[in-house]
Amino acid sequence: MIGRLKGILVEKQAPEVLLDVHGVGYELQMPLTSFYELPAIGEEALIYTHFVVREDAQLLYGFITKQERSLFRLLIKANGVGPKLALTILSGMTAQEFVGCVERDDIATLVKLPGVGKKTAERLLVEMRDKLKSLMETSMGSEREFVLQSNFTPAVEESSAEEDAIAALLALGYKPPQASKAVSAAYREGMDSETLIKAALKSML
Incomplete structure (x- = not known):
């Protein structure tokens, strides 16, 4: 595994990144909470991974910390939650916020995420309550490591911040009208795509 x-980060198009490791390009999908923490294109990053093999695909998921990866692994073990939904959950809220929802039995916040209905939210609260205790004993942000690289030419970003933000929300399962409306409402002049994605997601929770 x-x-x-x-x-070296070669491409960043939320929620996907392309990482060059000694000439081999690895495509990874990352929750937006991890994606926001990545350095700029052309810099070096350490990414913890989880590899999923299916009949029709081999998928690699990336995380900034081991703890975030551990939470992802706990989520996909829950009844009715697959990697895509786990990615959506961790994109809509930080690991700490998810733990807070579980501790407060906050179904209302969870059901605002695409793909999380009331029954799924209820199951998550029950199944995750005990599992999260050991996970949160260590800091969620203690495993970060970025190394700057100055000899790499960044790729040119051709799409606009609004297009990038809408594409990211669609990849996470939001419906096109919902994504477009949230991005349009959140957009302010001069926003980059990552800031806009954050604002759009926050407006829907």
């Missing part, structure tokens, strides 16, 4: 990768 691929446990972690360290390489």
Whole structure:
């Protein structure tokens, strides 16, 4: 199993990144909470990974910390939650916020995420309550490591911040009208795509 990768960020198109590791390009999908923490294109990053093999695909998921990856692994073990939904959950809220929802039995916040209905939210609250205790004993942000690289030419970003933000929300399962409306409402002049995605997601929770 691929446990972690360290390489140069070649492309960033939320929620996907392309990481060059000694000439081999690895495509990873990352929750937006991890995606926001990545360095700029052309810099080096250490990403913890979880590898999923299906009949029709081999998928690699990336995380900034081991704890965030551990939470992802707990989520996909829950009844009715697959990797895509786990990615959506961790994109809509930080690990700490998710733990807070579980501790407060906050179904209302969870059901605002695409793909999380009332029954799924109820199951998550029950199944995750005990599992999260050991996970949160260590800091969620203690495993970050970025190394700057100055000899790499960044790729040119051709799409606009609004297009990038809408594409990211669609990839996470939001419906096109919902994504477009949230991005339009959140957009302010001069916003980059990552800031806009954050604002759009926050407006829907």
